[in-house]
Amino acid sequence: xxxxxxxxxxxxxxxxxxxxxxxxxxxxxxxxxxxxxxxxxxxxxxxxxxxxxxxxxxxxxxxxxxxxxxxxxxxxxxxxxxxxxxxxxxxxxxxxxxxxxxxxxxxxxxxxxxxxxxxxxxxxxxxxxxxxxxxxxxxxxxxxxxxxxxxxxxxxxxxxxxxxxxxxxxxxxxxxxxxxxxxxxxxxxxxxxx
Amino acid sequence: xxxxxxxxxxxxxxxxxxxxxxxxxxxxxxxxxxxxxxxxxxxxxxxxxxxxxxxxxxxxxxxxxxxxxxxxxxxxxxxxxxxxxxxxxxxxxxxxxxxxxxxxxxxxxxxxxxxxxxxxxxxxxxxxxxxxxxxxxxxxxxxxxxxxxxxxxxxxxxxxxxxxxxxxxxxxxxxxxxxxxxxxxxxxxxxxxxxxxxxxxxxxxxxxxxxxxxxxxxxxxxxxxxxxxxxxxxxxxxxxxxxxxxxxxxxxxxxxxxxxxxxxxxxxxxxxxxxxxxxx
Numbered sequence: 001x002x003x004x005x006x007x008x009x010x011x012x013x014x015x016x017x018x019x020x021x022x023x024x025x026x027x028x029x030x031x032x033x034x035x036x037x038x039x040x041x042x043x044x045x046x047x048x049x050x051x052x053x054x055x056x057x058x059x060x061x062x063x064x065x066x067x068x069x070x071x072x073x074x075x076x077x078x079x080x081x082x083x084x085x086x087x088x089x090x091x092x093x094x095x096x097x098x099x100x101x102x103x104x105x106x107x108x109x110x111x112x113x114x115x116x117x118x119x120x121x122x123x124x125x126x127x128x129x130x131x132x133x134x135x136x137x138x139x140x141x142x143x144x145x146x147x148x149x150x151x152x153x154x155x156x157x158x159x160x161x162x163x164x165x166x167x168x169x170x171x172x173x174x175x176x177x178x179x180x181x182x183x184x185x186x187x188x189x190x191x192x193x194x
Numbered sequence: 195x196x197x198x199x200x201x202x203x204x205x206x207x208x209x210x211x212x213x214x215x216x217x218x219x220x221x222x223x224x225x226x227x228x229x230x231x232x233x234x235x236x237x238x239x240x241x242x243x244x245x246x247x248x249x250x251x252x253x254x255x256x257x258x259x260x261x262x263x264x265x266x267x268x269x270x271x272x273x274x275x276x277x278x279x280x281x282x283x284x285x286x287x288x289x290x291x292x293x294x295x296x297x298x299x300x301x302x303x304x305x306x307x308x309x310x311x312x313x314x315x316x317x318x319x320x321x322x323x324x325x326x327x328x329x330x331x332x333x334x335x336x337x338x339x340x341x342x343x344x345x346x347x348x349x350x351x352x353x354x355x356x357x358x359x360x361x362x363x364x365x366x367x368x369x370x371x372x373x374x375x376x377x378x379x380x381x382x383x384x385x386x387x388x389x390x391x392x393x394x395x396x397x398x399x400x401x402x403x404x405x406x407x408x409x410x411x412x413x414x415x416x417x418x419x420x421x422x423x424x425x426x427x428x429x430x431x432x433x434x435x436x437x438x439x440x441x442x443x444x445x446x447x448x449x450x451x452x453x454x455x456x457x458x459x460x461x462x463x464x465x466x467x468x469x470x471x472x473x474x
Contacts, residue, residue: 019232019239019309022246025447029314049202056209064228066313068346068356069218086362089221090213097206130314137315138382141361145382153314 003181004050007042007172011054014038015061028149030156033126035062037161039096040122041168043103044110045176045183051100059093067092085140087133095132099125111183115169123162130154222331222347229349236320236352240308266304269451272338273302281420301456302336303327307449308352317360317380317446323454324351332416334455340422340443341365341410342452353454357446358423359389366414367393367423370407374400378408378423378440389442391424396436402429408440418455 014035023029039058043051068086102125109117131154138144176183303323310319323329325348335342335355343363346356356363359380367378376396381389393408406426412419424440 015232016235019235020242021239022243023310048196048199052202052206056206060213061228064221064225065232066316067225068313068316068318068354068360068362069221069225088214089216089218089224090210093210093213097210134315141382147381157314 003176003179004046006175006179007038007046008054008057010175011035011038011042011058015065024156027156028153030153030160032160032164033157034164036096036099036126036129037122037164037168040099040103040125040161041118041165041172043100044107044118044169045172048101048104051104052097055096055100056093059090059096062092062096063089087136087140091133091136095129098132099129102128107183110169115166118169119162119165122165123158126161127154127158130157225347226325226349229347229352229354233349233351236308237322240320243309262306265451269338269453270302270304273336273453302453303329303456305329305335305353305452305454307355307452310447310449315382316362317357318346319355319357319449321353321355321452321454322351324348324353326350328456329353329454334417334421335452336421336455337444337449337452340424341417342444342446342449344416345454355452359391359442359446364414365417365423366411367408368411369393369402369426370409372402372406374402375411375413376435376438377414389446390427391440391442393426393438393440394435396429396438398431398435400429400431400436400438402426402438404428408438 014037017034021032021034023031035058039054042054046054067089069089103118103121106117106121109115134150134154135144173183175181305321305323305327308320308322321335329345329348331345331348333345333348335344341358343355343357343360346354348354357380358365358378361380361382364377364379366375368375374396376393378391378393380391396402404426408423408426410417410419410421410423422443424442427439427441429436429438
C-alpha cells in the first residue's frame with residue numbers, strides 16, 4: 001500500500017517533470033516521455049488492479065493536458081476549416097491500460113532481478129504506444145501517410161525511454177526495499193495442477 | 195485470472211466507457227482546470243528551457259522586460275504599417291460599395307510562446323496569455339508575417355495554439371490576383387521544420403506560378419480574410435482537383451512572439467480583413 005502510494009506520488013511528479021523536458025529538434029520533436037516511463041516501470045512492479053488505477057489516472061491527466069480537441073465549424077461545406085478528426089478524450093486511458101497489461105507480462109523477470117527485458121520492453125511499449133496513437137489518428141482521418149520523420153520520432157522517443165527506465169528501475173527497486181514491499185509475481189498463484 | 199483482477203478490469207472498462215461519453219464542453223472544462231494546475235510548472239519549465247538554450251539575456255530583469263515590450267511594439271507597428279495604404283484604399287472602396295458604416299478595428303493581444311509541441315502528433319505551442327487576458331477558444335493567432343493558427347484551448351493564464359501547419363487546422367485560402375480558392379492543410383507526419391503545406395481542392399487544370407502568394411479567404415468560418423499564409427512552390431493536377439505545394443510564410447520553429455485577435459471582435463463571416471487601426 002505504501003509502495004503503491006509512493007509510486008502514485010512519483011507518477012504525479014512525473015507530470016510536473018514532463019513540463020521541463022524540451023523536444024529534441026534533430027529528432028523531429030521527439031522527447032523523453034517521462035510520464036510513460038514512470039508508468040511502465042510502475043506497471044511492472046504493482047499488482048494488476050493497481051496498474052489499472054495508475055493507467056486510468058495517467059491517461060486521464062495526459063489527455064487533459066495534451067489532447068487537442070477541435071469542434072467542427074462548417075460554415076461552408078467546401079471550405080470547412082475544422083474537418084479533421086481527433087481521438088476522443090480518454091483514448092490515452094485505453095492505451096495506457098493496454099501497454100500496462102503488456103508490461104505486467106514481464107513481471108517475473110523483474111522479480112528475479114533481470115532488468116534487460118523490462119528495459120527493452122519499456123522502449124518497445126513506448127514505440128508501440130506512439131505507433132498505435134498515430135495509426136488511430138490516421139484511421140480517424142481516413143488515410144494513412146508514413147514519412148521517415150515519423151519513424152525517427154518514434155525510435156528516438158523509445159531509446160530515450162529505455163535509457164531513463166534503467167534509472168527508474170533502480171529507483172523503484174530501492175523504493176520497494178525501503179518501503180518493505182516485495183515485488184512478486186501473482187500469476188504463479190493461479191497455476192493449476194492439471 | 196484472479197477474481198479481483200477481473201473485477202478491476204470490469205471497473206476500468208466501465209469507467210473508460212463513461213469517460214468516452216463525455217461531450218467536448220465537459221472535457222474542455224476539465225482541460226482548463228488541469229491546465230490551470232500545471233500553469234506555474236509550464237512557466238517555470240519554459241524559463242528553465244530558455245535559460246538552457248542560452249536564449250535569455252543575462253541583463254537585469256528590467257532591461258529584459260523592456261526589451262520584450264519593445265519587441266512587441268515593433269511587431270505591432272510592423273503589422274499596422276504593412277500594406278497599410280493598399281489595404282486602406284481597398285477597404286474604403288469596399289465600404290463604399292457595400293455601404294459599410296463602420297470598419298472593424300482589430301484588437302491584438304500580444305503573447306509570448308512558452309513551450310511548443312507538448313504532444314507528438316499535434317503541432318502546438320503554449321502561450322503566456324489566457325482567459326483572464328480576453329483570450330478564448332478558436333481566437334485567431336497572427337504575427338507580422340502572417341497567420342499562425344488558432345487557440346485550441348485556453349485556461350486561466352495560458353493557452354494552447356494549434357498551428358495552421360497541423361492537419362487539424364486547415365484554412366480556406368485564395369491565391370493572390372486570382373479567383374481560385376482552396377483549402378490549405380498541413381501534412382500529417384511531416385515533422386521537420388521545412389514542412390510544406392498543401393493547398394487542395396483547387397479547380398482541376400489550375401496552373402499557378404511558383405511564388406504566388408496565398409491568403410486566408412475567410413470562407414471557412416474560423417479565420418479572418420486577407421492574412422498571408424505562404425507562397426506556392428509547385429502545382430500538380432490530381433484526379434479530381436488540383437493541388438499546390440505551399441511554403442508557409444511563418445517559421446513555426448522560430449516563433450517567439452505572437453498576437454491573438456481579441457475574440458470579442460471576431461467576425462468569421464468574412465467581412466473582416468487584416469486591417470489594423472488601433473489595438474489599444
